Amino acid sequence: MVKEWIIFLIFLLSLQAKALVPLESILLGDFEDKYSKESADPFDYLFLKKVELPGKISEKRDLTIYRGYYEEGINLQKSCRADYQLSYPTSWQEDQVKRSIFATLQYIGLDISIRAIPKYAKYFEFSRDEYSNLVENIVGNYCSKNLSIISIKQLKRNFLSKFDNENTFELPDVSKNSLFPEKLTTIATQDDVREREFVKTIDLFKSFCSWGGDVDNLRLLVPFLKNPVIYASLIRQLTNEKLEWNRNSRDVFKIRNQKTVQVLCEGLICRKSNSIEFNKKFPTSVGHKSFDDDLSRLYCKEARDYQYLIKGQAPKISSMIKKMTFDEENLLISQFIALQTGVPAFFVRANNFSSAKEFLRASVDKTWDDWAMNQVDKFKGEVYFEEPLTMELVDRSLYYKNYLPEFKVLFDVNLGELDRTNQIVGKITTHFNLNFSRKFLRWARLEYINLDPRDEKRKEELFYKMKIRIAPIVKDIRTKFPTPPWDGDLDVIIRNEILEQISKFRGGFFDEDEAGMMKIPVIISFAPYALKYLRYEYNVEQNQKKSKRDEKLFKLNSMENKP
Numbered sequence: 001m002v003k004e005w006i007i008f009l010i011f012l013l014s015l016q017a018k019a020l021v022p023l024e025s026i027l028l029g030d031f032e033d034k035y036s037k038e039s040a041d042p043f044d045y046l047f048l049k050k051v052e053l054p055g056k057i058s059e060k061r062d063l064t065i066y067r068g069y070y071e072e073g074i075n076l077q078k079s080c081r082a083d084y085q086l087s088y089p090t091s092w093q094e095d096q097v098k099r100s101i102f103a104t105l106q107y108i109g110l111d112i113s114i115r116a117i118p119k120y121a122k123y124f125e126f127s128r129d130e131y132s133n134l135v136e137n138i139v140g141n142y143c144s145k146n147l148s149i150i151s152i153k154q155l156k157r158n159f160l161s162k163f164d165n166e167n168t169f170e171l172p173d174v175s176k177n178s179l180f181p182e183k184l185t186t187i188a189t190q191d192d193v194r195e196r197e198f199v200k201t202i203d204l205f206k207s208f209c210s211w212g213g214d215v216d217n218l219r220l221l222v223p224f225l226k227n228p229v230i231y232a233s234l235i236r237q238l239t240n241e242k243l244e245w246n247r248n249s250r251d252v253f254k255i256r257n258q259k260t261v262q263v264l265c266e267g268l269i270c271r272k273s274n275s276i277e278f279n280k281k282f283p284t285s286v287g288h289k290s291f292d293d294d295l296s297r298l299y300c301k302e303a304r305d306y307q308y309l310i311k312g313q314a315p316k317i318s319s320m321i322k323k324m325t326f327d328e329e330n331l332l333i334s335q336f337i338a339l340q341t342g343v344p345a346f347f348v349r350a351n352n353f354s355s356a357k358e359f360l361r362a363s364v365d366k367t368w369d370d371w372a373m374n375q376v377d378k379f380k381g382e383v384y385f386e387e388p389l390t391m392e393l394v395d396r397s398l399y400y401k402n403y404l405p406e407f408k409v410l411f412d413v414n415l416g417e418l419d420r421t422n423q424i425v426g427k428i429t430t431h432f433n434l435n436f437s438r439k440f441l442r443w444a445r446l447e448y449i450n451l452d453p454r455d456e457k458r459k460e461e462l463f464y465k466m467k468i469r470i471a472p473i474v475k476d477i478r479t480k481f482p483t484p485p486w487d488g489d490l491d492v493i494i495r496n497e498i499l500e501q502i503s504k505f506r507g508g509f510f511d512e513d514e515a516g517m518m519k520i521p522v523i524i525s526f527a528p529y530a531l532k533y534l535r536y537e538y539n540v541e542q543n544q545k546k547s548k549r550d551e552k553l554f555k556l557n558s559m560e561n562k563p
Contacts, residue, residue: 057247059179064245066341068252072236072243073229080300086285093283096265097298098215100282103263103270105224105234107149109208111261112339113201114155115169118162120198123171128163135159138205141316144219146212148270149263155209172197172344181366184346187358193349200335200348203320207332210317213268219317222306223329230333231303233340235295237261238282240275372428387416389533391486391524393493394423400501405509408521409497413485413534419527427525432477434470434494434520441518442510445502466495483538485524494522 088094121131139156147155162169171194174180207220224230236242242257264273264281273281285294308321334345350356394410412427414420447462471491478484498520502510526534 056178059177060250061245061247062342063177063179064250064252065243066343068243068245069233069337069341070229071252072232073227076232076235076296076299077228077304079296080304084297084300086294086297086301088283088285095215096267097283097294099213099265099268099270100263101234101238101295101298101303102211102215102218102221102225103149103213103265104237104261105221105230106208106211107263107272108237108261108340109204109224109336110150110155112336113205113208114158115162115167116171116201116339117198117205118159119167119169119171120194120201121163122167123194124198131163132160138202139209142206143209144212146214146268147209148213148265148268149272170342172338172342174342174344181362183362183365184359187355187362188349188351192351193344196348196351197335197338197344200331200345201339203332204336204339206320210320213265213270217309217313218306219309219313220320220324222308223324223333224336225303226306227333228299228304229337231299235292235299238278238295239291389413389415389485389530391490392420393497394525396497396501398423402501402504403507405505405507407498407501407505407518408523409494411522411524413524413526413530415527415529415533419529422527424525427527428531429523429525431521431523432473434473434498434522435517436469436520438514438516438518440465440469441502442513444499445505445510448499448503463495466499467491470494483534483541485526485530485534 088097117134118131121134126134135156139152139159143152143155145152150158175185207224210219211221212219218225236254237260240256240258240260240262241254242260243252244255245252258275260275262273262275262278263270264278265271266281279291282291284291285297288294308324310318310321313321331345331348335348337343338345338348346359347356350359391411391413394412399408399410410424412419412423444462444466447458451459451462453459474491474494478486478490
């Protein structure tokens with residue numbers, strides 16, 4: 001069903017479409033058949049070099065460089081100054097610089113999308129005819145006939161070759177990466193994830209293929225060139241640099257790499273070049289210091305302010321530009337970076353705002369979970385505790401609103417003044433629920449409000465009916481703690497707190513004579529030193545049990561060895 005929907009969507013978008021107006025198409029050597037059959041991964045020249053590193057070290061390296069990928073964009077953005085100036089000896093040379101940058105971006109974008117689209121198509125089990133129709137639609141309707149780095153005919157051949165032959169390209173995935181929370185793979189189904197990524201990748205191809213070499217009409221390249229992260233990566237390509245990390249300090253730095261992508265344009269002809277030829281022919285600015293400096297100044301002076309040109313565009317391109325909202329631009333940019341780095345664009349995977357928040361929350365939760373586990377492992381030494389462990393009722397004013405029917409009882413388990421510094425915040429929580437019928441709570445509320453303190457019989461009846469609903473659950477929950485944090489009648493404290501909350505309630509919740517059940521959670525928050533103490537007590541108890549077992553075993557062995 002998913003595959004049929006995707007095919008229908010692509011077909012619908014291509015109905016009554018007209019190809020972009022052609023001028024000429026120049027076939028270059030970089031997209032010949034050998035390119036289509038090679039097993040080289042674009043990661044090798046764009047992002048990560050495959051290296052053999054043990055265990056988590058490789059994952060840490062990849063994630064550190066991924067962080068550096070974004071930090072380089074931030075650094076570029078911060079480097080811009082109002083007094084930045086940039087000029088070239090002639091306007092023709094300036095156009096050649098711009099055209100080379102744009103063509104390099106187009107080369108990388110086409111390279112990656114030509115590898116990714118067939119991979120997605122095979123995931124959804126496209127037949128060759130279905131895939132061929134897809135290629136005809138997106139190439140015929142969105143690619144400029146002025147493409148300089150590849151002919152339309154060769155572009156189609158490469159698309160089909162990547163589908164027919166083995167394709168080593170890996171789609172974004174962190175399911176096997178121990179540094180990412182497992183929950184990320186469960187928030188959305190794999191089919192939903194791949195479907196949304198597939199649609200965005202097709203839009204990426206349309207964007208990159210739409211540019212026809214005109215430096216004054218960038219068409220759908222605009223958002224990518226304006227983005228500092230992508231532009232910074234283009235600078236690294238054009239200056240033969242890539243990112244590497246320091247294993248000890250986790251710092252990211254740049255190293256020389258002669259295998260980066262450098263597309264050199266002379267006039268309207270753009271060809272992928274080697275570093276020697278590129279450095280020799282690439283125009284330099286007046287007062288040139290370095291290519292890095294020239295390209296950074298160009299971003300600050302001009303590229304970050306590029307705008308769409310709508311007038312005179314082909315209908316399909318004009319339609320896409322008009323639909324290019326701020327959110328859509330960022331989703332496309334995120335998917336482009338994801339295809340380069342292998343780290344998924346989680347906002348692309350989200351089908352609504354709530355699931356997007358879940359993706360963000362999952363990583364935060366994992367960070368704290370990992371921290372908690374590490375801290376627990378450290379709390380193994382013998383420690384002297386001078387203050388008693390206490391389980392204290394949290395101040396009701398911190399959470400209770402007498403106009404909301406959200407009743408709950410909160411406890412903090414503390415050890416000393418440091419633990420008492422905060423209530424609720426910065427503590428690890430657990431909870432259990434008490435179930436009451438709404439009818440009973442309505443009765444208990446009226447009884448408590450109208451209760452005469454001198455009427456002991458009526459008070460005992462109310463307290464007894466509360467107790468039989470609370471005490472058994474509290475008793476059962478206590479047995480589930482390896483080291484229970486309380487002694488005595490906790491149910492009495494819970495009972496009194498619930499009665500106080502429902503009696504002070506001023507909403508209309510109890511005015512309605514409705515049946516049904518209501519859950520009142522009892523939340524217990526453990527402070528750090530209290531947790532350390534409980535673990536200590538648990539270890540002491542386990543050691544005592546072990547000593548008794550060893551002593552018993554010793555006695556049995558002694559009896560067996562007696563003559």
